[in-house]
Amino acid sequence: MDALDDALQKAGAEAFVAYGTSEDATLRYLTSFRTSDPIIYLKRIGEQGTIIVPAMEVHRAGIESPCSVMSRADAGFFTILKEEPDPLKATARVIADLADGDILLPPEFPFGLAMEIMSLRPVSVEKDALTTLRAVKSRQEMDQIRRVQHATEDAMNRAISMIQRSEPVHDHLVTPEGEALTSEMVRYEIHSALLRHGCRGMDTIVASGEETADVHLRGSGPITADAPIIIDIFPQDEETGYFADMTRTVVRGEAAPEIREMHATVSDAQILAFSLIRDGADGSAIYQAVASHFRDAGYETEPNGFVHSLGHGVGLEVHESPGLNMRGSPLVAGNIITIEPGLYYPGIGGVRIEDLGAVTKDGFDRFTNFPEIFCI
């Protein structure tokens, strides 16, 4: 939290204020409180921070959050509401009164409320401190992410077993029970496995054949035989809010030589990236090294080919800082990142492999512990 104190000092502000539900990862990070109704978080230099919640949430907030807890009534909300019936303006007045000076807001703070606050107090935007703070994980956060990764691997294992039990018949896969194996069936298997670990899958990708050329198509209908199947799982732990992220590309049946070649090149790209990761390394340099690797192997990277970033931070959001992309940012020990090179060509298909791990002083501590299977 020292980073936030430094930011307050630098901005010459009295208080840092956030506002939102626990869907807002920053707010969840700062408060550890789960709520589907928005709350106020307010912190001064040297303080842990206070959350302002409805009276009915005070007791639960005291249990869940390390922050000080204040009811809206005690913060003066209902008194102000008598003079100022617009709840947005009244909320702004509560914040202005409590801050009692200049206010620092995170970039994702809601604009409507910010405008009301600005009519009462000087306001500035805190750009980087929280992103940087959240990007370096504590031991506890690492354990929580490892736990989700473990659940993800169990789900991946079940998905791949389900595909393995099915047989290629003509151009698609058929289950032992004689029905067409669909993306929906595999996705359900994955989500059931995740649920047993207390995790939720969302927008999980089980795409096959032509679909795989489109990076984020979730996939539907019968799964194609003798063609790439991309399985990309990025669940959230319901209890802690942390994510993991993992992708495998498999072929059930015969892989075409060009897909086999793509898979080998993507796998090599990942190994290359692993070798370059360490504290202080530049994310964009690693991205560029992988892009060069692809071009050297004869793969175009634009407009098709290696069309996305090489990787991203993972935490309370599935995509967070640092990014390993064209712009990049320096890697720091304690970052949890994925490395997910991929190649995509319409009419041919796509291949992606994604593993997760921690940046360390002199390397990469891979959390993913799952074989590099391909033809199954």
Next chain:
Amino acid sequence: MDALDDALQKAGAEAFVAYGTSEDATLRYLTSFRTSDPIIYLKRIGEQGTIIVPAMEVHRAGIESPCSVMSRADAGFFTILKEEPDPLKATARVIADLADGDILLPPEFPFGLAMEIMSLRPVSVEKDALTTLRAVKSRQEMDQIRRVQHATEDAMNRAISMIQRSEPVHDHLVTPEGEALTSEMVRYEIHSALLRHGCRGMDTIVASGEETADVHLRGSGPITADAPIIIDIFPQDEETGYFADMTRTVVRGEAAPEIREMHATVSDAQILAFSLIRDGADGSAIYQAVASHFRDAGYETEPNGFVHSLGHGVGLEVHESPGLNMRGSPLVAGNIITIEPGLYYPGIGGVRIEDLGAVTKDGFDRFTNFPEIFCI
């Protein structure tokens, strides 16, 4: 979408702009595009609106969204990035260039980006149009919410059956297999049932005994016998993004007379509320009628008792407009709302019943089709 055109005209603005992922309900409403990376939505008067997405998402966006689709490259992002390396400032320039005039932003627009846009174009906040628009559901939206409600009732039915199969032994419930029935076990049963319907449960409440006095405690450990068990399920359909919301309070074993009395009073409160709902009715008047009903029946409402609102809109958010609370707002035919009276007393426990339905011209079309069970 006429409402947004009217708002643009009223504000004298050229373009309405939203920015976010599909976690942002307004953005999902406007675009029907599912993305965990933020996109720009821009709309002028009379247009359907355009989304600006990474090149790799253009094809998928064309399939999923009724909006026009433009790549970031075509919107000039990468050209601007050469002069302006800060991606936030570059995004603001893309928006300012495309809008080519005054800009209208929704209240939840991220403040950091809004500030950058304000340095380039006059900006104003759109306060109500989208909230009002989203609060009145189309026939299709109603069908989607009914579908989630149906899944919710299946899950509720399984939860209650599981509790019924367990027997009170001393102060807690024991399964036919002889182990203590826990909140976690019932929650897992609920989430599994929801998953089979393509829905995701989140923060589902299965609280018992003392826990029930705390409105939003999720509940954990062995379930108490002869005491209230609150089951509150509010899942989201993964495919459509719509929610439903439903609560039952049951007792397995013997209900204490005071809990029995509370349940009857809450049930009567709900029936009273149903009778008052119609197009044009005032949400706060219905809330006040229920509060009076409780006071007349001898139940204090502060600081404990009827501590939350009477109900809320449900759609792409589990809590949205209109609210049936102290401030209230007029109900309009086509609103989908829950009616959830409750009473909570520390040391005694809590009771809540929640049903969902549509406000109609002259009444309430209850979607919930589930018995008012209590002692089971």
